[in-house]
Amino acid sequence: MSSVSIPPPECMLRPLEVPVRYLFGPGPSNVPPRVLAAGGKPIIGHLHPEMYEIMNDIKKGIQYAFQTENNMTISMSGSGHAAMECAVFNIVEPGESVLIAVNGIWGERVSEIAERMGANVHRLVKAPGGCYTNKEIEQAIEKHKPVLFFLAHGESSAGLCHPVDGFGDICRKHNCIFLVDSVASLGAAPIFMDKQKIDILYTGSQKALNAPPGTAPISFNDRACNKMFNRKTKPVSYVFDMTHLSDYWGCNGSPTRGYHHTGPVSGFFALRESLAILAERGLEESWRKHKEVAAYLYKGLEDLGLKLFIPDKVRQLPSVTTISIPEGYEWREMLTYIMKNHQMEMTGGLGPSVGMV
Amino acid sequence: MSSVSIPPPECMLRPLEVPVRYLFGPGPSNVPPRVLAAGGKPIIGHLHPEMYEIMNDIKKGIQYAFQTENNMTISMSGSGHAAMECAVFNIVEPGESVLIAVNGIWGERVSEIAERMGANVHRLVKAPGGCYTNKEIEQAIEKHKPVLFFLAHGESSAGLCHPVDGFGDICRKHNCIFLVDSVASLGAAPIFMDKQKIDILYTGSQKALNAPPGTAPISFNDRACNKMFNRKTKPVSYVFDMTHLSDYWGCNGSPTRGYHHTGPVSGFFALRESLAILAERGLEESWRKHKEVAAYLYKGLEDLGLKLFIPDKVRQLPSVTTISIPEGYEWREMLTYIMKNHQMEMTGGLGPSVGMV
Numbered sequence: 001m002s003s004v005s006i007p008p009p010e011c012m013l014r015p016l017e018v019p020v021r022y023l024f025g026p027g028p029s030n031v032p033p034r035v036l037a038a039g040g041k042p043i044i045g046h047l048h049p050e051m052y053e054i055m056n057d058i059k060k061g062i063q064y065a066f067q068t069e070n071n072m073t074i075s076m077s078g079s080g081h082a083a084m085e086c087a088v089f090n091i092v093e094p095g096e097s098v099l100i101a102v103n104g105i106w107g108e109r110v111s112e113i114a115e116r117m118g119a120n121v122h123r124l125v126k127a128p129g130g131c132y133t134n135k136e137i138e139q140a141i142e143k144h145k146p147v148l149f150f151l152a153h154g155e156s157s158a159g160l161c162h163p164v165d166g167f168g169d170i171c172r173k174h175n176c177i178f179l180v181d182s183v184a185s186l187g188a189a190p191i192f193m194d195k196q197k198i199d200i201l202y203t204g205s206q207k208a209l210n211a212p213p214g215t216a217p218i219s220f221n222d223r224a225c226n227k228m229f230n231r232k233t234k235p236v237s238y239v240f241d242m243t244h245l246s247d248y249w250g251c252n253g254s255p256t257r258g259y260h261h262t263g264p265v266s267g268f269f270a271l272r273e274s275l276a277i278l279a280e281r282g283l284e285e286s287w288r289k290h291k292e293v294a295a296y297l298y299k300g301l302e303d304l305g306l307k308l309f310i311p312d313k314v315r316q317l318p319s320v321t322t323i324s325i326p327e328g329y330e331w332r333e334m335l336t337y338i339m340k341n342h343q344m345e346m347t348g349g350l351g352p353s354v355g356m357v
Numbered sequence: 358m359s360s361v362s363i364p365p366p367e368c369m370l371r372p373l374e375v376p377v378r379y380l381f382g383p384g385p386s387n388v389p390p391r392v393l394a395a396g397g398k399p400i401i402g403h404l405h406p407e408m409y410e411i412m413n414d415i416k417k418g419i420q421y422a423f424q425t426e427n428n429m430t431i432s433m434s435g436s437g438h439a440a441m442e443c444a445v446f447n448i449v450e451p452g453e454s455v456l457i458a459v460n461g462i463w464g465e466r467v468s469e470i471a472e473r474m475g476a477n478v479h480r481l482v483k484a485p486g487g488c489y490t491n492k493e494i495e496q497a498i499e500k501h502k503p504v505l506f507f508l509a510h511g512e513s514s515a516g517l518c519h520p521v522d523g524f525g526d527i528c529r530k531h532n533c534i535f536l537v538d539s540v541a542s543l544g545a546a547p548i549f550m551d552k553q554k555i556d557i558l559y560t561g562s563q564k565a566l567n568a569p570p571g572t573a574p575i576s577f578n579d580r581a582c583n584k585m586f587n588r589k590t591k592p593v594s595y596v597f598d599m600t601h602l603s604d605y606w607g608c609n610g611s612p613t614r615g616y617h618h619t620g621p622v623s624g625f626f627a628l629r630e631s632l633a634i635l636a637e638r639g640l641e642e643s644w645r646k647h648k649e650v651a652a653y654l655y656k657g658l659e660d661l662g663l664k665l666f667i668p669d670k671v672r673q674l675p676s677v678t679t680i681s682i683p684e685g686y687e688w689r690e691m692l693t694y695i696m697k698n699h700q701m702e703m704t705g706g707l708g709p710s711v712g713m714v
Binding site for chain 2: 085
């Protein structure tokens with residue numbers, strides 16, 4: 001038998017130090033003590049009956065937050081990116097056509113994910129923050145005949161909240177699944193999954209839900225389930241396979257649940273608590289509060305002579321405010337100054353909006 | 358604008374209840390208060406300099422736990438299954454040959470993952486708990502010419518700790534990457550990544566490391582990096598792409614780090630704390646303690662007239678003890694009785710060992 005040759009690292013003999021910061025970036029956001037306390041509770045098994053109850057509560061909490069009655073409603077054991085890959089991997093088969101609205105970073109990400117798994121990707125590109133008309137989308141769908149159409153409701157890289165009304169009807173007419181990203185917007189700006197005919201909706205835990213990062217609610221309606229459970233090939237990822245995930249979350253009607261992977265038990269405790277706060281406060285109050293605080297911020301910024309990147313008031317994302325970089329300033333220097341002198345995190349653009357906001 | 362039609366769920370108005378349980382299943386294990394407290398600290402941004410420091414500490418802690426000097430050492434933002442998919446997705450290109458030792462559930466899982474991404478999978482099947490000789494492996498490698506050979510060091514479904522000496526040399530001789538799963542064994546049974554010439558090693562946070570589930574240490578040596586960074590096609594998953602993950606973890610030498618996904622900040626705090634405890638206690642002491650406690654348990658079980666599933670003492674996994682089901686008993690009934698009357702979690706077999714242990 002060999003012996004230990006690599007000694008314990010000295011850095012590990014120092015205690016963990018975590019500074020207190022005001023998180024004013026697009027996420028993660030500051031987490032209320034109540035949610036932190038829930039995440040610090042003792043661990044139980046991922047397949048215990050009490051854990052199933054907590055997962056059932058989470059499912060109901062997501063149904064409320066999403067305004068959906070979809071049975072196929074779960075949380076991913078991962079970040080919003082995991083939900084994004086899960087949606088694409090399960091719905092699309094290699095060679096199938098997908099249409100992606102690219103008006104910021106999230107459309108780019110989904111395009112990259114879909115290309116890697118062998119989809120035939122069609123991008124509908126606009127400048128960061130650009131909006132699509134129903135006519136533009138219908139024409140593109142008629143042309144490319146996609147099985148999936150992606151739109152970001154909250155395009156955080158531009159600070160845009162994109163309207164979603166009407167797209168669901170167009171997708172139904174053309175036998176296409178309507179996939180919406182609400183990572184940056186859910187809980188901050190109104191969205192109604194069922195009424196707005198969204199077939200797949202996902203979000204992240206670490207934005208307006210105020211939970212730690214690491215879990216990501218996602219919901220599929222019957223149209224989406226019909227497509228993903230009648231495919232010819234298995235999804236490329238075992239970890240993100242909804243056949244197994246729906247079994248783990250008790251969505252498939254079976255009295256027993258299968259072992260698939262070990263879910264982030266503490267993360268689920270915290271997610272449940274954050275969804276409970278949303279349920280207690282109410283969606284309307286959460287939307288109202290975000291709008292009120294955003295309006296107060298906009299006013300202050302305008303008083304300082306700063307310009308909002310999204311000028312159209314109804315399209316401003318209440319959770320993420322983007323400021324056009326004032327002429328003559330270097331954005332990285334400004335962010336470093338604010339963090340150093342005010343302990344406040346702000347961030348620059350992402351993807352196509354880098355150097356703009 | 359629509360209005361809210363789905364009311365807040367009543368279950369969410371009840372406080373979160375988490376029972377205290379003795380977790381004697383194969384994982385998750387009970388988490389020490391110190392690690393729970395670390396995981397409950399206030400959130401900071403995933404791209405803050407202080408977070409990079411914590412990630413650097415984690416990297417050093419994993420290098421110690423794995424006994425490796427590999428620079429390409431990170432934690433996945435996910436469970437052991439995420440590490441498993443990450444290894445296969447990054448190393449193997451579609452059509453390439455892989456060889457998998459299947460003597461329990463983990464070899465089956467890796468086979469399924471590799472098949473889904475288009476690998477040419479060769480299984481070397483034994484009964485649960487069966488061991489492979491160096492000669493058997495060399496013959497199979499000569500025959501199938503795999504780019505990757507997988508072996509579980511801790512085959513938890515059988516309670517087996519498989520020797521790994523010699524396989525690394527065989528893999529080098531035949532230009533094959535040696536991938537080892539130590540999810541159930543790391544910290545409980547000795548393993549020396551560099552000395553034992555393991556090219557990729559991964560584990561989970563929620564077993565002998567005693568952290569909550571949701572993070573998974575993984576390390577790649579230069580041979581593995583050489584293969585995965587010189588591939589012709591992109592890995593099928595963006596989320597698990599090591600090009601991006603190594604950038605996020607500061608392994609690629611660049612002074613700045615790229616945004617890839619939002620890591621589980623609380624999960625990383627907890628993982629750092631659990632690795633700190635291991636560094637303070639020392640690997641030798643952790644191995645000794647697991648062995649001592651296991652021996653005490655084996656003695657008690659034998660005194661009760663129970664039989665261990667792995668009779669060979671040197672191949673028993675100190676972290677997971679498997680008991681042959683006594684004749685005339687139904688394993689599910691026994692587990693339910695123990696949980697109900699003693700608040701202790703135990704579990705049955707997994708995959709091929711269901712009904713046996």
